[in-house]
Structures are given as C-alpha cells and as structure tokens.
Amino acid sequence: MDRILKTARSSGSLNLSNRSLKEVPDEVYKILETVGEGDKWWEAVELQKLILAHNDIEVLKEEIKNLSSLSVLNICHNKLSHLPPAIGELQMLKSLDISFNLIVSIPEEIGSATSLVKLDCSNNLLKELPSSLGGCLDLSDLKASNNCITNLPEDLVNCSKLTKLDVEGNKLTVLCKNNIISWTSLTELNASKNLLISIPENIGLLSRVVRLDFHQNKISSIPSSIMGCSSLAEFYMGNNMLTSLPSEIGALSRLGTLDLHSNQLKEFPAGACKLRLSVLDLSNNTLSGLPPEIGSFCSVEILCELFEVHWYLDLLLHY
Secondary structure (H helix, E strand, O other), X not given: OHHHHHHHHHHOEEEOOOOOXXXXXXXXXXXXXXXXXXXXXXXXXXXXXXXXXXXXXXXXXXXXXXXXXXXXXXXXXXXXXXXXXXXXXXXOOOEEEOOOOOOOOOOHHHHHOOOOOEEEOXXXXXXOOOHHHHHOOOOOEEEOOOOOOOOOOHHHHHOOOOOEEEOOOOOXXXXXXXXXXXXXXXXXXXXXXXXXXXOOOOHHHOOOOOEEEOOOOOOOOOOHHHHHOOOOOEEEOOOOOOOXXXXXXXXXXXXXXXXOOOOOOOOOOHHHHHOOOOEEEOOOOOOOOOOHHHHHOOOHHHHHHHOOHHHHHHHHHHX
C-alpha cells in the first residue's frame, strides 16, 4: 500500500479497484499528510483521480472532503448505502460514478459540486434524484437507470448542457414538458422500461437527438412534433400500445433504425415510406396490410426477415 500511495502522490491518480477492500484506507483521506521520510514532499501533488471500484466498501467517510482537488471519483460496484454530505465540498469534481451500490438516496449537498459534468448513479435503490442537481449547470451526462425513480426533479430544467440522459428501468409515469424545453442539447435519451403513457408533445424541440429509446412503456401514440427531431437516427418504440403512426414520421430523413415490434399497429402509413431505413421491426403487431410504397425504402430481403411469409408474398404480388 505504501508504494501505491507514494506513486499516487507524484501522479495525482490512485487506483485501488478489485482489492476486496471493506473500507477506504484512512491513509487515502490524508494522502498528503502521510509523506514518508526520504520522500520529496515538495514534489507531491494533490489527488485528482480516485478509483475504488469493485470492492466491498460500505461507507465513504466525511473525510472525503479532504481530497478537495478530486476531479474523478469512481466507487462503483461496492456496498454503499449512502453518500456523505461532504460530497458537495468537492468543488473540482467532474465525474462521479456510484453505480452498482445499495444507495437509497443522494444528499442534496451534491448540488454544491457545481463542476460536475458526469454522474452515474445507475443500479441502486434510489426513489428520487435530489432537486439540487439543478445547480450542477455543467452536467452533460446523467445515468440513473435501474432504480425505483418515480419522477425527475423539475430543477433539472437548469441543466441545459445535458447531452445524454439514461433513466431506463425506473417507475417514471411522465417526462416533464418544461425539462424538454431546456434539454435541446440532448443527443441521447433512454427512457425505456418505465411506466410512461405518453411522449411529451414538444419532443420535436430535440433537434439534436440521435437516439430515442422508449421501448417497454405504455405509450399509445407518437406526437406529430416528432418531425422536429431532424437528427434522429435510431427510434425504439417496441413493446408499447401504439395503434397508429403519425405520417410526419416520414420527415425523419436521417432515421435508419425504427423498432415498432409488439404494439397494436393496424397499418403502416404511406407517408412513412419516404424513409431510408436499414432496420425496421414491425413484428408482433396486427397489421392488415402494407402500402405498396414500402418497397421504396427497404430491400425485399430485409422485409422478408421482418415480416411473416404472407407479407413477403403480398409484396411480390405488388411488384
């Protein structure tokens, strides 16, 4: 351990992952106070990167505030049940990974870590996110998947630099329209495996979004404003309750993947045949037929893979 700490004092980086640690060694919290005899103390640098992943750590002590220069803290895959309020005193912290723990709540003090750019709190026991996250104005990557979150704090509207949001596998019933208004920098939004019954009517404001994933919800319709998502390349709507598609979906000129499997679709709109898709999944629906125009954007081979044989024969009869 002494050798590792000595190296960390000169590099500013300490990796203690996969060491079966039950707790964070006290020497880590006071790494600059434990300079050994013969060490060049004047060359020591403050710790900027601390990796504690894949251990059995149950507690992160308040003394974490002593590491005031930390910009990266990774304590994923441990046994933490909470974070200390002192986490908010890490003013230089840009990346925090606390995924795969047993955390039931994140302290409101997290909002004082105003340099935070990336937060991964996925695979925990969270029922909510702290509203103070809205104070992290530089936050661009938020991953909170596989928790028990029922709603997102309205204060996230302040996080206008958000580019990636992953809330898959929670208990969300709605996405706030006000948040969508400020999240115009989003390129990826994953809200799959929730309890959503609708897509926000102003979803079209996300003109930069490349990937939208709403699969496995209870959504019954796609708003016509979807045409405003002009950068959209991947759209996943499988396992929902869709009965129809808006013709405006045909305006998504960059769309390459459209997953609509396991819905209640009765028809595929002719207007959507303007698309140049490489992947289309219409399996497990109640389609009564397909418009002849469908052959204009998919090869027969792709359609044959996607539809049952009678759809394939129907296509051949049209051409």
